[in-house]
Amino acid sequence: MARDAPPEVLTSRLGYLFKHAYLRLTEESARALAPYGIDGRELAVLAVLDAHAELSQLEAAGRLGVDRTTMVALVDTLEGKELVERRRSPQDRRKNIVRLTPSGRQRLHDAESARQEMERRFLAALSPSDATRLFAILQSLVTAPAPSERVPDAT
Known part of the structure; x- marks a missing residue:
């Protein structure tokens, strides 16, 4: 489906651009992950557990x-799909350790390939160097302190 071109007054706004790029990315991500029966959040859980x-x-x-609460719901869903399992921690019986099952590890591998x-x-409209720069810039924005947390220069 063709999309109407956004009004120029909006394409100069960072929030508009981030929002609509994110919406497109999540649509494409959902489409790519659908054959694997998981969504992006579930894939992130599998990746973190694997790491x-x-x-x-x-x-x-x-x-x-x-x-x-969100984590419990995510693990419940993944456990229902037999992709993770909970076990009591031998060191602290109050803790649940979450691990990938063998099928969870395989699903992660397959879904990660589809995500990549x-x-x-998604980034094909950019040159390879621009795509690499975009990743680096976004990583900087995500890992930097929030503007409200930054100490102003004393100069």
Whole structure:
């Protein structure tokens, strides 16, 4: 479906551009991940769990930047799909350790390949060097302190 060109008055606004780029990206992501029966948030959980030998639900929630209730719902869903399993921590019986199942590890591998290909197609309008620069710029924006937290220069 062809999209109408946005009004020029909006295309000079950072918020508008970020929002609409994000909406397109999430649409493409949903389409790419649909064959694997997971969404982007679930893929992120699988990726974080795979990157760490042992994480509790709470630790995983912290890494993902989601609240405890959201994390429980995500793990419940992934457990229902047999992609993760919960186990009591041998060190602290109050903690649930969440691990990928073998099918979860395979699903992560397959879905990550689809995600990477989708991102490559999404960024195809950019030159490879511009795509690399965009990633670097976005990483800087995400990892830098919020403007309200920055100390003003004393000069």
